Amino acid sequence: MNNVVDITPENFQQVILQDSQTQVVMVEFWAEGYEPSQQLAPVLANVAAKFSGSLLHARVDCQQQQEIAGQFGVQNLPTVILVKEGQPIDGFAGVQTEAEIIAAFEKHLPKPEDALYEQAVELVSAGDYQQAYTVLKQAHNMNGQRADIKLLLADCQVELGQIKQAKALLDTIGLVDQDALYNSILGKIELAEQAAESPEIKALQEQLAQNPDDLELKVKLAVQLHQANQIEEALELILSVLYKDLNFGEAKKLTLDMINALPDGDPLKSKYRRKIYGLLY
Numbered sequence: 677m678n679n680v681v682d683i684t685p686e687n688f689q690q691v692i693l694q695d696s697q698t699q700v701v702m703v704e705f706w707a708e709g710y711e712p713s714q715q716l717a718p719v720l721a722n723v724a725a726k727f728s729g730s731l732l733h734a735r736v737d738c739q740q741q742q743e744i745a746g747q748f749g750v751q752n753l754p755t756v757i758l759v760k761e762g763q764p765i766d767g768f769a770g771v772q773t774e775a776e777i778i779a780a781f782e783k784h785l786p787k788p789e790d791a792l793y794e795q796a797v798e799l800v801s802a803g804d805y806q807q808a809y810t811v812l813k814q815a816h817n818m819n820g821q822r823a824d825i826k827l828l829l830a831d832c833q834v835e836l837g838q839i840k841q842a843k844a845l846l847d848t849i850g851l852v853d854q855d856a857l858y859n860s861i862l863g864k865i866e867l868a869e870q871a872a873e874s875p876e877i878k879a880l881q882e883q884l885a886q887n888p889d890d891l892e893l894k895v896k897l898a899v900q901l902h903q904a905n906q907i908e909e910a911l912e913l914i915l916s917v918l919y920k921d922l923n924f925g926e927a928k929k930l931t932l933d934m935i936n937a938l939p940d941g942d943p944l945k946s947k948y949r950r951k952i953y954g955l956l957y
Contacts, residue, residue: 679724680733683744691734693762700784701732701759705750707739713754716771720756723777730786758784789815793825800828805835806939813941823853831857834864836939837905871904891917891924902934910934911948918955928956 683691683703695701704720706713724733738745738753748757748764757767758781765784768777792815799808809832815825826845833842842865849858880897887893894917902910911934917927931952938945 679728679731680721680735683734683736683741685741685744688744691732692759695732696759697761699730699732700765700781701734702781703734703736703748703757703759705736705738705745705748705753705755705757707753708737710753712771716754716756719772719774719777722774723781726778727785760784787819789818789822789825792818793822793828796828796832800832805832808832809836809939810941823849827853827855827857827861831861831864832939834861834868834905836942837868837902837907838942838944839865839868839905840908868905872901872906874900874904876900877904891920891927895925895927895930899930907934907938908944911944915948915951915955918952922955 681687681691691701692703702720702724704717706717720733724731736744736748738750748755750757752769754771755767755769756777757764759765766781768780772780792811796808796811796815799805799811809829812825812829812832815822816829819825826849830842830845833839833845842861846858846861846865877897877900880893880900884890884893884897894913898910898914898917901907901913911931914927914931914934917924918931922928931948935945935948935952938948
């Protein structure tokens with residue numbers, strides 16, 4: 677296994693001081709022929725295998741490397757010390773079960789959703805809200821409680837016109853996590869809702885109220901709503917045109933364009949794809 681290394685004086689600095697800057701190092705102090713060490717060794721190997729992407733398993737043979745054991749102040753075997761950024765951060769002595777070790781050490785290890793969140797932060801910084809949304813949906817599915825993921829996801833939702841979804845997600849944010857980003861998203865939502873009340877949209881809505889069967893008006897209003905990021909309302913309206921006349925003007929093309937513009941992972945995308953495919957096929 678490539679995440680297991682035996683520590684010697686030659687690689688001590690590399691493993692303990694340098695490698696621990698980028699990943700957590702689990703240092704196992706053991707001795708050949710000592711039964712508790714033999715009991716714990718396969719357990720630690722299993723733990724290392726489960727966290728192979730973020731945990732380096734470093735082994736110290738205390739019979740051969742007494743000086744290194746002394747540097748860590750090891751007095752009993754087996755001893756396990758967790759090292760991060762060159763400093764011990766946790767550890768235990770004696771034999772423990774795999775579940776106990778994972779419970780103790782898991783809080784120090786990166787979570788699977790961490791990498792996705794960092795990727796999404798970079799995508800948002802680059803203005804790629806659509807791809808960031810897809811990545812954040814995956815992270816949110818892994819951990820639906822993290823406020824930082826929910827806030828960034830809500831921000832992407834606003835940028836992609838998912839105002840209702842963003843508001844629902846913000847409602848789950850506790851007071852302690854209502855930070856500057858939270859307030860920024862609220863501001864964006866307010867602006868989006870104001871845009872939905874534009875004179876153009878109001879005028880079309882009034883005309884449609886007078887002529888509820890005018891398909892051309894419905895298409896024009898759907899386009900305006902889509903431009904104002906009222907995505908679901910736009911889709912519902914333009915679909916109502918297709919239900920009346922599948923081949924009316926450019927309604928079919930506009931509907932497909934609206935659906936395809938939705939990011940992967942957006943529930944609206946699958947919902948309205950099913951609806952349009954039901955009409956077409």
